[in-house]
Amino acid sequence: MLEADLKAQLKGYLARAVRPIHIVASLDDGPKSAELRGLLDDLAEASDRITLDLNGTDARRPSFALTSPGHDISLRFAGLPMGHEFTSLVLALLQVGGHPSKAAQETLEQVAALDGDYLFETYYSLSCQNCPDVVQALNLAAVLNPRIRHVAIDGALFQAEVEAREIMSVPTVFLNGEKFDQGRMTLEQIVAKLDTGAAKREAGRIAGKAPFEVLVVGGGPAGAAAAIYAARKGIRTGVAAERFGGQVLDTMAIENFISVKETEGPKLAAALEQHVREYDVDIMNLQRGTRLVPAGDDGLVEVQLENGASLRARTVVLATGARWRQMNVPGEDQYRNKGVAYCPHCDGPLFKGKRVAVIGGGNSGVEAAIDLAGIVAHVTLIEFDAQLRADEVLQRKLRSLPNVRIVTSAQTTEVLGDGSRVNGLVYRDRVGGDDHRVELEGVFVQIGLLPNTEWLKGTVELSPRGEIVVDARGQTSVPGVFAAGDATTVPYKQIVIAMGEGSKAALSAFDHLIRHSAPAQQAAAA
Known part of the structure; x- marks a missing residue:
C-alpha cells in the first residue's frame, strides 16, 4: 500500500x-x-x-x-x-x-x-x-x-x-x-x-496583562513576520489573533513562495506559528478586536477585544488580513454550507457527479473550475466582466475541458433552493438584460477578498475599499499604529509581500519606540 x-x-x-x-x-x-x-x-x-x-x-x-x-x-x-x-x-x-x-x-x-x-x-x-x-x-x-x-x-x-x-x-x-x-x-x-466558562476566564487573564511594546493584531503571514522582527529586538511583544495562519489556512497549493518550490497553506501556517513560538512572544489565540483607542496621556494604544478584555501597547501593528468576499444576493446566506461553498478543494468531492457553478473569472475562479471539472458532471463559470481575468495559461486549460461552460458579462442575482439545499441560480445578461436560470446543486464563490477592518472605521483612515491607508513605512493615520498585509492599501495581495510588509511595520514600530522618550518601564507600570 x-x-x-x-x-x-x-x-x-x-x-x-x-x-x-x-x-x-x-x-x-x-x-x-x-x-x-x-x-x-x-x-x-x-x-x-x-x-x-x-x-x-x-x-x-x-x-x-x-x-x-x-x-x-x-x-x-x-x-x-x-x-x-x-x-x-x-x-x-x-x-x-x-x-x-x-x-x-x-x-x-x-x-x-x-x-x-x-x-x-x-x-x-x-x-x-x-x-x-x-x-x-x-x-x-x-x-x-x-x-x-x-x-x-x-x-x-x-x-x-x-x-x-x-x-x-x-x-x-x-x-x-x-x-x-x-x-x-x-x-x-x-x-x-x-x-462555557473558558472565555470569561481567558478575558480575565488577558485583562491582567502588562502593556506591550509592540502588539500585533492578526496571525497571518504579515502578523507572524511582524512578531518575529519585533521579538528579535528584545522588546515585549504580543500577538492577538482570531486564528493563527489567517487566510493561508484556506490556501491549497503555494508554488510562488520564493525558495520553496511547492507547499500547502496549512503546512506553511504551522511553520509560521512554530517560528513565532521560538521567540518570547505572548500569543493570544481566539481573540477578535472590536475597537482601537488611540494613545492618550499615558502613551498607550488600547485594543478592545470581543470577549470584553482590553490590551494596551506603546505601538500596534494591524495585520488583520482579509476574508472571502460574498456575492450578497438573496439565497447566499440561506444556503451557505447547503450548496453554497467557498473552498472547492474542501467541498468539491461532495459534489461528485453533480452540476455546479463557479462565480468569478480571476485566477482563483478559473483554477476552481478546472479542479471541479475533474470531479463534477458539469461546471458553469460565471464572470461579471466581458472577459475572464485569469492568466492565459489557465484560460487555455479551462477552455479545453468538455464539461465546462463559460458565461461572461453576467451578474449573479439569486441563489435558488428547495429550503434545504441549492437547486439553481439566476444570472442577468449584462448586455441584453435577460435573466437566465441554471439548474445545479452547488455554487462556489471565488470573487476576491474583503479586508477585516470594519472594527477600525472612525479611528483609522480607510480607503473606499475598506483597506487601511498606510505610507511607505506602514504608518497609519494614528500615531504609533502601523499596518501590514492584505488589510492595507499595499497592492498585490501575496504571501511574500505580506511577510515583507509585516517585517517593515515591525521595524517602523521599533523606530517609533526609540524616537519617543517614554521608557518601557514606565509603560509597564502604567
Missing part, C-alpha cells in the same frame, strides 16, 4: 511511541477494505508496538479503531485516511502510543477536565486542507479524556450518510447525533464551545 520511502519515514515516526497500540479493523469484501487491509499491514510492519485485529464488528466498513491496552481510548477512522488525513493517522498512532502532544499545556488540561459524555463524528474529504485540524483536535481529545469518543468519516466513501445527514460542506462535526459545527476548528475553539 505504502511506498518504500514512506514506510521508512513511518517507521521512524512510530519509534517515538512508548506504549502498545492496538488496531481493530472492521472490513468487508469490497475493494476499499482490501486497500485498508494493505495500509494496516504496513502500519503493523512499521512498529513492533502495533498489534492488528481483523475481527472488528463496527457497522461502518471499512473502518478501524485505535486504542492502547489499559487505556480507555475511543478513536476510529471510517475509510482510508490518506491524502491530507495521512498526517492525522500518524499523529493518532503516536498519541495513542503515548507520545505527548505539542498543544499548550493549559489546553490539554482543559480537555482532560471536561465533564460529560461526548461522541463526535467528523465528516471529511481527502482533498480538504481544513479537515485535518478538526480531525486531529478531536482525536487528541479522545486520547486525553476517556469520556470523549471520536469517529473520523470519509464523506466520499460513506455517501449514504452524507445524503441522509444533508452534509454539503466539510469538515462537518456532529456531537451526540446533533450538528455541532462546520469548517476549520482548532482544539482551543472546540474546548471554548464545550467549556
Whole structure:
C-alpha cells in the first residue's frame, strides 16, 4: 500500500511511541477494505508496538479503531485516511502510543477536565486542507479524556450518510447525533464551545496583562513576520489573533513562495506559528478586536477585544488580513454550507457527479473550475466582466475541458433552493438584460477578498475599499499604529509581500519606540 520511502519515514515516526497500540479493523469484501487491509499491514510492519485485529464488528466498513491496552481510548477512522488525513493517522498512532502532544499545556488540561459524555463524528474529504485540524483536535481529545469518543468519516466513501445527514460542506462535526459545527476548528475553539466558562476566564487573564511594546493584531503571514522582527529586538511583544495562519489556512497549493518550490497553506501556517513560538512572544489565540483607542496621556494604544478584555501597547501593528468576499444576493446566506461553498478543494468531492457553478473569472475562479471539472458532471463559470481575468495559461486549460461552460458579462442575482439545499441560480445578461436560470446543486464563490477592518472605521483612515491607508513605512493615520498585509492599501495581495510588509511595520514600530522618550518601564507600570 505504502511506498518504500514512506514506510521508512513511518517507521521512524512510530519509534517515538512508548506504549502498545492496538488496531481493530472492521472490513468487508469490497475493494476499499482490501486497500485498508494493505495500509494496516504496513502500519503493523512499521512498529513492533502495533498489534492488528481483523475481527472488528463496527457497522461502518471499512473502518478501524485505535486504542492502547489499559487505556480507555475511543478513536476510529471510517475509510482510508490518506491524502491530507495521512498526517492525522500518524499523529493518532503516536498519541495513542503515548507520545505527548505539542498543544499548550493549559489546553490539554482543559480537555482532560471536561465533564460529560461526548461522541463526535467528523465528516471529511481527502482533498480538504481544513479537515485535518478538526480531525486531529478531536482525536487528541479522545486520547486525553476517556469520556470523549471520536469517529473520523470519509464523506466520499460513506455517501449514504452524507445524503441522509444533508452534509454539503466539510469538515462537518456532529456531537451526540446533533450538528455541532462546520469548517476549520482548532482544539482551543472546540474546548471554548464545550467549556462555557473558558472565555470569561481567558478575558480575565488577558485583562491582567502588562502593556506591550509592540502588539500585533492578526496571525497571518504579515502578523507572524511582524512578531518575529519585533521579538528579535528584545522588546515585549504580543500577538492577538482570531486564528493563527489567517487566510493561508484556506490556501491549497503555494508554488510562488520564493525558495520553496511547492507547499500547502496549512503546512506553511504551522511553520509560521512554530517560528513565532521560538521567540518570547505572548500569543493570544481566539481573540477578535472590536475597537482601537488611540494613545492618550499615558502613551498607550488600547485594543478592545470581543470577549470584553482590553490590551494596551506603546505601538500596534494591524495585520488583520482579509476574508472571502460574498456575492450578497438573496439565497447566499440561506444556503451557505447547503450548496453554497467557498473552498472547492474542501467541498468539491461532495459534489461528485453533480452540476455546479463557479462565480468569478480571476485566477482563483478559473483554477476552481478546472479542479471541479475533474470531479463534477458539469461546471458553469460565471464572470461579471466581458472577459475572464485569469492568466492565459489557465484560460487555455479551462477552455479545453468538455464539461465546462463559460458565461461572461453576467451578474449573479439569486441563489435558488428547495429550503434545504441549492437547486439553481439566476444570472442577468449584462448586455441584453435577460435573466437566465441554471439548474445545479452547488455554487462556489471565488470573487476576491474583503479586508477585516470594519472594527477600525472612525479611528483609522480607510480607503473606499475598506483597506487601511498606510505610507511607505506602514504608518497609519494614528500615531504609533502601523499596518501590514492584505488589510492595507499595499497592492498585490501575496504571501511574500505580506511577510515583507509585516517585517517593515515591525521595524517602523521599533523606530517609533526609540524616537519617543517614554521608557518601557514606565509603560509597564502604567
